[in-house]
Amino acid sequence: MIPSPEPAPSPPWWQVVLIGRRPKRTLCRLVILLITCFVVFRFVLTPVRIDGISMEPTLRNGRIGAVYRLAFLTHEPRRGDIVAVSPLAGERSGYYLKRVVGLPGETVAFEAGRLLINGQPLDEPYVKRRYNWRMEPITTGVEEYYVVGDNRGMDIRDHFQGRVLRSQIIGRRLL
């Protein structure tokens, strides 16, 4: 008569809680999870924290959001999109979040606080307060967009805005 094999001793409860009953499987899951997080947060959806008031009231200072990096794979940035712009040196320091108002080849100007595109005022329902901004017409290049924040209630000299190359626009604000 063959003696029946003794059942394997069950692992201690703390091991089950920490690494599960099958550590190898848990390790595989962990690796897959880490790779997935890396790919998603690096190449698809980048979390951002708003630092500054230039996009108020649309984006409040300190708010958490996300940038969808694949947004412009199928189409180019459109007027009204809130986009993330990578600084010249790199993006580890952060991004500029601005709204696209001028498309390539257009002329952008501010007159009495109103934004003019090719001499015509642009309807901007997202702008709640207007300071008396004035800026001479600027024409964007073939690969350039004009971006500006929604907070026009501040002095134009304190507001970071201007032309940006298409290659520096890395995605669209999603949240």
Place this chain on the structure above:
Amino acid sequence: MKPLWRWVTVAVALLVVFHFGRRALFPDNEALIKRRLEALAGAVSFDARQAPLTLLANANAAAGFLTPDVRVSISGYGLRPQTWNGRDEVRQAIEASRSVLPGLSIKFPDLRVNMDADGQSATVYANANGRAGGQDLQLIELRFTLRRIDGDWQVATVETTSTLH
């Protein structure tokens, strides 16, 4: 572990060690320039608790990263435009910052190096941030030009630049 996997693991480990070892022992110009600028940021930074002689030595060390005819031009939102010409003038400005500020910490989290064709000069874009007197500094974008002088990379110009123009 099966023997093949063992050999593959060893080969990958050796490749990684070789790669990082080569970069550490024989850095290319881009790595040298990055190290140089990070060292410059460290020399410009200071803590008010440091001894006066240390502060002075660091200011001199910072000046050692610069060419004799260096030109530093800083402007931007919230900053009064200022220009310093020559290594001595920059060193005096660094020394003056020690007496004006309670502390300064400068970092370059992003550095993009563009080598010129001759290999003897380079343009570097940097994002600079840090803290002064316990308060966060506004991020500014800088453009450095560096020249290779007697084997050392030295800063010839520093100016603020802007992604949005």
